[in-house]
Amino acid sequence: MRVDAIKDKVAIIGMGCTKFGENWNMSVEDMLIEAVYEAYADAGVETKDIEAAWLGSVGSAFTGETLGRPLKLKYKPITRIENACGTGMDALRNACFGVACGLYDIVLVAGVEKLKDSGYGGLPEFFFHPVYGQGFTAPGRWAMIAIRYFQTHGIKPEEGKRALAKIAVKNHHNGTFSPKAHFQKEITLEQAINAPIIAWPLGLFDCCPTTDGAAAAIVCSADIAKSFKDDYVLVKGFGVAMGPCLGKEDIDYKYDHLPETEAAARQAYEAVGIKNPRKEISVAQVHDCFSIAELTEYDALGFCERGRAVQEVEAGTFTLEGELPVNTDGGLKAFGHPLGATGLRMCNELYLQLRGKAGPRQVKNPSLGLAMAQGGHPGMLLPIITILGCRD
Amino acid sequence: MSAIISTGAYIPYYRLKREEIVRAWGGAQKGEKAVANFDEDAITMAVEAGRDALHGIDRQTIDGLYFATTTAPYKEKQGAAVIASALNLKKGAFTVDFTDSLRAGTNALRAAMDAVKAGSATNVLVAAADCRLGAPGSEFEQVFGDGAAALVIGKEGSIDLMSGYTHTSEIIDQWRLDSQNFTKKWEDRFVVTQGYLANVSEAVGIFLKQQNTSLKDFNKVALYAPDARGHQEACRMLKLDSKTQVQAPMFDTIGNTGAAFALLILVAAVEEANTDDKLLLVSYGDGCDIFTFHVKEKPAMDKERRGVQGYLKTKNYLPNYEKYIRFRELMKVESGRRRPPYVSSAVVIHRDRRMIYSLNGSECTNCGRPFFPPQRICLYCQAKDQFREISLTERKGKLFTFSKDELAQSLDPPVIVSIVDLEGNLRFYGQMTDRDPDKIELDMPLDLTFRKIGEAEGYYNYFWKCRPVR
Numbered sequence: 001m002r003v004d005a006i007k008d009k010v011a012i013i014g015m016g017c018t019k020f021g022e023n024w025n026m027s028v029e030d031m032l033i034e035a036v037y038e039a040y041a042d043a044g045v046e047t048k049d050i051e052a053a054w055l056g057s058v059g060s061a062f063t064g065e066t067l068g069r070p071l072k073l074k075y076k077p078i079t080r081i082e083n084a085c086g087t088g089m090d091a092l093r094n095a096c097f098g099v100a101c102g103l104y105d106i107v108l109v110a111g112v113e114k115l116k117d118s119g120y121g122g123l124p125e126f127f128f129h130p131v132y133g134q135g136f137t138a139p140g141r142w143a144m145i146a147i148r149y150f151q152t153h154g155i156k157p158e159e160g161k162r163a164l165a166k167i168a169v170k171n172h173h174n175g176t177f178s179p180k181a182h183f184q185k186e187i188t189l190e191q192a193i194n195a196p197i198i199a200w201p202l203g204l205f206d207c208c209p210t211t212d213g214a215a216a217a218i219v220c221s222a223d224i225a226k227s228f229k230d231d232y233v234l235v236k237g238f239g240v241a242m243g244p245c246l247g248k249e250d251i252d253y254k255y256d257h258l259p260e261t262e263a264a265a266r267q268a269y270e271a272v273g274i275k276n277p278r279k280e281i282s283v284a285q286v287h288d289c290f291s292i293a294e295l296t297e298y299d300a301l302g303f304c305e306r307g308r309a310v311q312e313v314e315a316g317t318f319t320l321e322g323e324l325p326v327n328t329d330g331g332l333k334a335f336g337h338p339l340g341a342t343g344l345r346m347c348n349e350l351y352l353q354l355r356g357k358a359g360p361r362q363v364k365n366p367s368l369g370l371a372m373a374q375g376g377h378p379g380m381l382l383p384i385i386t387i388l389g390c391r392d
Numbered sequence: 393m394s395a396i397i398s399t400g401a402y403i404p405y406y407r408l409k410r411e412e413i414v415r416a417w418g419g420a421q422k423g424e425k426a427v428a429n430f431d432e433d434a435i436t437m438a439v440e441a442g443r444d445a446l447h448g449i450d451r452q453t454i455d456g457l458y459f460a461t462t463t464a465p466y467k468e469k470q471g472a473a474v475i476a477s478a479l480n481l482k483k484g485a486f487t488v489d490f491t492d493s494l495r496a497g498t499n500a501l502r503a504a505m506d507a508v509k510a511g512s513a514t515n516v517l518v519a520a521a522d523c524r525l526g527a528p529g530s531e532f533e534q535v536f537g538d539g540a541a542a543l544v545i546g547k548e549g550s551i552d553l554m555s556g557y558t559h560t561s562e563i564i565d566q567w568r569l570d571s572q573n574f575t576k577k578w579e580d581r582f583v584v585t586q587g588y589l590a591n592v593s594e595a596v597g598i599f600l601k602q603q604n605t606s607l608k609d610f611n612k613v614a615l616y617a618p619d620a621r622g623h624q625e626a627c628r629m630l631k632l633d634s635k636t637q638v639q640a641p642m643f644d645t646i647g648n649t650g651a652a653f654a655l656l657i658l659v660a661a662v663e664e665a666n667t668d669d670k671l672l673l674v675s676y677g678d679g680c681d682i683f684t685f686h687v688k689e690k691p692a693m694d695k696e697r698r699g700v701q702g703y704l705k706t707k708n709y710l711p712n713y714e715k716y717i718r719f720r721e722l723m724k725v726e727s728g729r730r731r732p733p734y735v736s737s738a739v740v741i742h743r744d745r746r747m748i749y750s751l752n753g754s755e756c757t758n759c760g761r762p763f764f765p766p767q768r769i770c771l772y773c774q775a776k777d778q779f780r781e782i783s784l785t786e787r788k789g790k791l792f793t794f795s796k797d798e799l800a801q802s803l804d805p806p807v808i809v810s811i812v813d814l815e816g817n818l819r820f821y822g823q824m825t826d827r828d829p830d831k832i833e834l835d836m837p838l839d840l841t842f843r844k845i846g847e848a849e850g851y852y853n854y855f856w857k858c859r860p861v862r
Binding site for chain 2: 119120121124129130131132133134135136137139140141142143144145146147148151181196197198199244246247249250251255
């Protein structure tokens with residue numbers, strides 16, 4: 001295995017993203033067309049230039065035709081990808097392989113999810129087993145790590161709760177600078193701490209909303225990127241580590257850290273040659289479906305020592321002005337989580353940041369950006385990391 | 393000969409103070425009644441009582457399971473088959489449901505004793521349970537309680553069956569049609585005098601004459617009665633010494649548990665019996681069954697066995713009548729606009745039946761490490777298809793981590809998502825039941841209990857949950 005096999009071989013030359021929110025008046029097709037045509041315009045390409053396409057969707061698509069039909073992509077290979085909350089990110093990764101091997105020059109990646117047509121709040125229940133593991137929700141499953149994490153690392157419950165609230169406040173704040181976010185609304189620490197409890201320590205503001213959205217990217221061979229755009233962005237590497245998904249049952253799984261995410265981070269850092277992620281990464285988008293996810297991911301991604309995340313939050317390390325800004329666009333907290341679109345939405349933010357086009361939320365002189373979409377929940381995580389960098 | 397080898401009981405964790413029912417409907421009843429949790433029914437309670445009676449007994453030696461109830465969850469489909477699976481009994485065990493009569497419990501007892509006497513079975517487990525509903529506002533609602541009793545009947549035991557008697561008497565005193573949820577009855581005095589008292593009087597009289605004995609020869613009488621007043625009237629009629637000779641019928645603590653009631657009183661009597669005591673058991677329901685027992689040796693209480701006494705001591709009160717209404721689904725309650733959570737497949741349940749009912753996990757025969765749910769490839773040593781099945785049902789554990797899921801749909805939120813580290817170095821992941829949400833903490837001791845998970849696809853989906861050790 002050559003961990004750096006695709007480093008600097010693939011470029012992103014255009015991206016698009018719909019408004020994330022309750023898109024009552026947009027269908028899956030409408031959202032895909034909007035995101036893809038924005039990416040076309042950004043890259044300066046048309047449908048006829050696209051040689052292959054990848055579509056990420058968990059529950060809003062049926063095969064690649066969900067993308068091909070609205071775009072009128074005729075007689076092209078279209079692959080539909082599903083990998084839980086990492087779906088959009090994995091669509092990008094697979095598209096990059098197609099380009100890196102030299103088979104295609106220009107490909108399209110799109111991700112979409114339509115959650116608000118169901119008539120129900122929250123995510124759909126997926127079919128697992130008639131009785132085993134039944135009856136729980138995503139916040140309930142994520143909250144299980146909080147209690148053990150706090151216990152192992154000597155964090156008092158109220159300290160932990162406060163750190164989680166600070167993450168929610170930060171992401172809401174960052175979202176106010178993102179016109180396409182579902183929420184553009186500041187919240188106070190008191191509001192976040194005192195909100196109705198969903199699954200302790202997670203309150204209402206610790207959970208991302210239920211949201212519709214789509215995002216898209218135009219990916220090409222790095223050799224030809226310059227002919228489309230001066231400030232293209234380079235794909236540096238990926239890290240993906242699916243556990244055996246038996247942590248809830250494995251007595252060795254300790255629920256005070258995220259071993260899958262640590263493994264994915266090791267892969268990604270090795271692929272890119274990163275030794276000190278906290279110093280070398282300029283900006284990061286991580287998976288804050290719930291605030292406890294973002295908190296534990298700081299540890300897992302090596303942004304701080306294991307168990308130190310609460311102190312780092314208190315020190316402001318991950319705010320827009322901090323040492324390592326995380327979720328600069330407001331994250332899932334502000335954007336919501338249309339599963340198939342999320343990974344691409346994260347990459348879109350890196351794409352803007354690395355090119356200095358993030359407006360009021362722009363971080364200073366970024367060179368490397370990390371995005372991680374995290375599928376599953378503690379005990380069965382599927383982290384997918386993408387590292388993007390500025391062109392030389 | 394046939395004898396009682398072992399006894400067990402089950403009284404649900406929840407009690408409802410009768411003053412709460414009085415608050416809703418008026419009346420003047422006192423005490424409290426036992427109420428099955430929302431995830432319990434006659435089948436799950438019979439499993440619990442059966443487990444209680446089977447402590448220290450090799451389950452492979454049980455070759456019959458007789459389940460008695462008037463509230464079988466299924467009209468067509470055997471309850472005893474579900475119970476036998478959950479109790480991990482051998483496939484050759486003869487399973488029967490005794491139903492439709494308040495006498496079903498003692499009918500099953502008689503059949504079990506006859507089978508053992510006749511030699512067609514060595515050991516039979518009798519498990520009786522009921523979860524009856526009185527119409528809201530009715531006297532039955534006040535009187536009925538939920539619970540279960542179990543007896544292991546064999547050839548040799550510490551409590552010998554001495555004699556028995558039965559008669560049948562057709563009378564329309566109390567009934568429930570196939571299409572009805574609530575038990576009905578005829579006018580009160582007719583029911584008590586012409587049904588209950590007349591039958592008990594006649595049966596006891598004939599039996600004593602047959603046996604050439606008198607009630608004075610019995611240390612304790614375990615006497616079924618429809619309610620506390622009927623019980624007092626019967627004791628007066630039979631001239632029993634109510635202070636010493638009558639086993640307390642527990643109307644103020646449990647209520648009338650239907651087909652399980654006579655056996656539950658008998659189990660309580662056995663728990664309190666002394667060596668050489670003679671016990672009389674009298675049931676009623678479309679006739680009478682009578683049994684006499686000789687306690688050859690005061691039964692030793694296995695410390696794992698909770699019995700009536702143990703289960704009476706551990707309880708929690710439903711906060712109000714409305715919660716009872718919700719548990720029994722007596723009102724249509726808005727559950728919020730959430731996607732229906734449960735789907736099911738009879739095929740998957742069949743394929744995984746040993747995992748679902750007997751809670752069988754796998755133990756790798758290569759590296760020795762256990763796992764639940766069972767795995768074909770060992771997580772620890774990667775050995776393929778080298779495992780033996782192990783049952784988890786009787787293991788205790790400690791709460792490793794948890795959350796209180798307020799978003800999950802349940803008749804009793806929050807759902808407690810639990811990971812339990814069990815004895816023997818393995819884990820159980822599931823819901824916690826019979827718990828006080830305010831008293832859940834890491835490392836608290838837990839055991840496992842058989843419950844209803846849901847009713848997806850129109851049938852009952854049973855599985856195991858964890859619960860604080862009672």
